[in-house]
Amino acid sequence: MRFSIYQVSRKGGREKNEDRMGYSYTRDSGLFALADGMGGHPEGEVASQLALQTMSALFQQASKPTIPDPLAFLNQAILAGHQQLLRYSAQKALSDTPRTTVVACLLQGDSVYWAHCGDSRLYMVRAGKLIARTRDHSYSELQDALHSVVPMRERLNRNVLFTCLGSPGKPVIDTAGPFTLQGGDRLMLCSDGLWGTVTDESITEELGRRSIAEAVPELVEQALRNGGPKCDNVSVMAVEWECSEAEQGGSGVSTEELGDDVFASTIQASVLGHDAADDLDDAEIERSIKEINDAIRRSSQKKKN
Amino acid sequence: MSKLKPAPLPSGTVVGGYQIVKKLAAGGFGVVYLAEDAQRHMVAVKEYLPSSLAERSQGELTPRVKPEKQPLYRLGLKSFFEEGRSLAQISHPSVVSVLNFFRENETVYMVMNYLQGETLQDFIVTARDLKRDKVFRESTIRSLFDEILRGLRIVHQHKMLHLDIKPANIFITNDNRAVMLDFGAAREVLSKEGNFIRPMYTPGFAAPEMYRRDGTLGPWTDIYAIGACIYACMQGYPPNDSPQRIEKDRLALSLSRLRNVYSDNLLEVTEWCMSLDPLSRPQSVFALQKELARETERRYTKLTFGERLKLQLENLTTGAKA
Numbered sequence: 001m002r003f004s005i006y007q008v009s010r011k012g013g014r015e016k017n018e019d020r021m022g023y024s025y026t027r028d029s030g031l032f033a034l035a036d037g038m039g040g041h042p043e044g045e046v047a048s049q050l051a052l053q054t055m056s057a058l059f060q061q062a063s064k065p066t067i068p069d070p071l072a073f074l075n076q077a078i079l080a081g082h083q084q085l086l087r088y089s090a091q092k093a094l095s096d097t098p099r100t101t102v103v104a105c106l107l108q109g110d111s112v113y114w115a116h117c118g119d120s121r122l123y124m125v126r127a128g129k130l131i132a133r134t135r136d137h138s139y140s141e142l143q144d145a146l147h148s149v150v151p152m153r154e155r156l157n158r159n160v161l162f163t164c165l166g167s168p169g170k171p172v173i174d175t176a177g178p179f180t181l182q183g184g185d186r187l188m189l190c191s192d193g194l195w196g197t198v199t200d201e202s203i204t205e206e207l208g209r210r211s212i213a214e215a216v217p218e219l220v221e222q223a224l225r226n227g228g229p230k231c232d233n234v235s236v237m238a239v240e241w242e243c244s245e246a247e248q249g250g251s252g253v254s255t256e257e258l259g260d261d262v263f264a265s266t267i268q269a270s271v272l273g274h275d276a277a278d279d280l281d282d283a284e285i286e287r288s289i290k291e292i293n294d295a296i297r298r299s300s301q302k303k304k305n
Numbered sequence: 306m307s308k309l310k311p312a313p314l315p316s317g318t319v320v321g322g323y324q325i326v327k328k329l330a331a332g333g334f335g336v337v338y339l340a341e342d343a344q345r346h347m348v349a350v351k352e353y354l355p356s357s358l359a360e361r362s363q364g365e366l367t368p369r370v371k372p373e374k375q376p377l378y379r380l381g382l383k384s385f386f387e388e389g390r391s392l393a394q395i396s397h398p399s400v401v402s403v404l405n406f407f408r409e410n411e412t413v414y415m416v417m418n419y420l421q422g423e424t425l426q427d428f429i430v431t432a433r434d435l436k437r438d439k440v441f442r443e444s445t446i447r448s449l450f451d452e453i454l455r456g457l458r459i460v461h462q463h464k465m466l467h468l469d470i471k472p473a474n475i476f477i478t479n480d481n482r483a484v485m486l487d488f489g490a491a492r493e494v495l496s497k498e499g500n501f502i503r504p505m506y507t508p509g510f511a512a513p514e515m516y517r518r519d520g521t522l523g524p525w526t527d528i529y530a531i532g533a534c535i536y537a538c539m540q541g542y543p544p545n546d547s548p549q550r551i552e553k554d555r556l557a558l559s560l561s562r563l564r565n566v567y568s569d570n571l572l573e574v575t576e577w578c579m580s581l582d583p584l585s586r587p588q589s590v591f592a593l594q595k596e597l598a599r600e601t602e603r604r605y606t607k608l609t610f611g612e613r614l615k616l617q618l619e620n621l622t623t624g625a626k627a
Contacts, residue, residue: 213462217589217591285408293393295393295394299396299402300396
């Protein structure tokens with residue numbers, strides 16, 4: 001597998017950034033996820049972090065090095081995040097559970113699968129055209145979908161969601177895929193800080209016209225500009241699919257040389273990292289050193305090619 | 306009372322197959338040595354040895370860390386690994402390359418290319434002592450920063466910030482490459498919440514958000530430092546530090562001294578990069594590169610009589626050189 005990735009997260013005008021995102025991959029499978037911790041409930045940043053960590057941990061267990069049933073996996077992993085949130089809030093005796101949205105996609109072979117809960121979105125753009133995007137679990141998108149069946153009353157606030165992780169009811173999770181990927185396809189995950197102020201047309205145009213390394217910062221800047229001084233957190237992660245077999249000369253992440261049991265992740269394993277240093281035991285140190293030397297070897301090989 | 310700094314490894318010591326020739330530099334994070342590898346090639350070896358946490362007496366190899374300082378020491382080690390991990394992924398002529406990483410003496414070592422040349426700081430000092438009307442030619446500044454920004458862009462693409470860009474950390478090699486050094490302050494942007502230790506900063510080059518506990522650091526933080534470096538290349542001296550600027554900002558005034566010497570565009574770009582408000586700066590290296598590479602006809606604006614008068618008065622009150 002070969003892909004390139006670019007991600008930017010900005011706090012905007014808010015006090016905290018409650019968005020989290022990250023990705024994990026093995027030789028043959030990659031998980032990309034983004035979560036937007038919800039305001040109005042406690043510890044939004046814990047909620048989004050926990051949801052991603054849970055997914056990443058399950059991904060590490062299940063991808064050996066592929067996931068047998070990707071859609072079932074995405075569904076279970078998101079649900080497990082929800083259960084972790086309930087557990088966390090019970091353990092800490094919180095009066096309310098931290099809540100978060102989540103959107104995740106899984107690349108495997110030359111297929112992509114995705115799932116979401118809430119209003120964080122996935123966009124898929126091919127050759128400058130929007131191929132697919134998730135439908136938000138908000139009353140306003142529901143209204144849009146049903147307006148031919150049920151008469152329209154007043155517009156509902158786009159921010160009101162009917163499902164998310166951490167709410168008392170079981171979360172609604174939509175899954176989609178497999179879609180067959182073509183080289184150059186772009187997948188973008190984002191929080192509502194982006195799509196709330198930047199239109200689907202602009203998103204598609206930017207993603208179609210430029211490299212993701214240019215489009216992502218540009219889109220985030222647009223959102224921050226449009227969002228003004230009270231702008232929501234804006235997080236965007238875009239993946240460009242290069243090919244399933246590694247060819248020479250690509251520039252992105254190539255997973256081909258990874259061993260069978262190698263797992264790489266940008267999602268930190270510990271909750272909020274305050275105990276991050278404690279887990280740095282001898283084995284961890286040795287592993288870090290080995291990883292770095294592997295990376296050095298790969299980079300110097302790349303230079304030679 | 307200042308605590309004794311941990312002693313560097315003596316010349317001749319062999320670590321991980323590299324023989325130490327001499328100490329090159331010491332910073333908060335550790336010591337950098339000139340060493341020779343088995344093929345007698347020169348390399349730079351950086352030893353993790355945080356001076357505030359580790360002790361080592363003369364002639365000893367293994368540093369001692371008091372138990373109460375262990376957690377911080379481990380945390381620092383994690384950052385050292387992060388630096389190695391990120392640098393290892395980057396292979397770019399403008400970013401110092403890592404050759405090896407190993408563990409010995411109960412600490413860790415990072416082996417890097419040894420570069421021969423001088424820092425940009427040395428060049429600025431030499432050039433300004435010539436006392437000509439400009440420190441460097443504009444075309445030199447533009448091509449130098451074009452090269453540096455190419456490297457910085459790759460660094461940012463790897464979710465890393467440098468956070469201590471300054472002329473002393475930009476190395477001009479004898480074969481005329483500009484290379485960014487000392488990623489000791491660099492951190493992975495995404496993991497910065499939680500246990501984030503604010504890196505040390507260099508007054509004049511550090512953006513205002515570096516001074517605040519809650520400041521959001523990003524590519525714009527490095528871009529401020531780039532602006533300050535361009536300023537130093539034109540003026541010969543670093544700009545005022547940002548807390549001072551927040552109190553009374555003389556940047557526009559000191560840049561106006563350079564009008565007619567450097568083009569309006571270069572002065573504007575410098576001021577743009579050094580906006581006190583992070584959001585007013587170029588938000589990405591790409592945005593800045595585009596502006597710097599713009600090859601339009603350069604416009605120069607002379608100072609008006611009133612402005613010259615204002616500058617002279619300013620010089621009288623502050624005693625600054627014109």
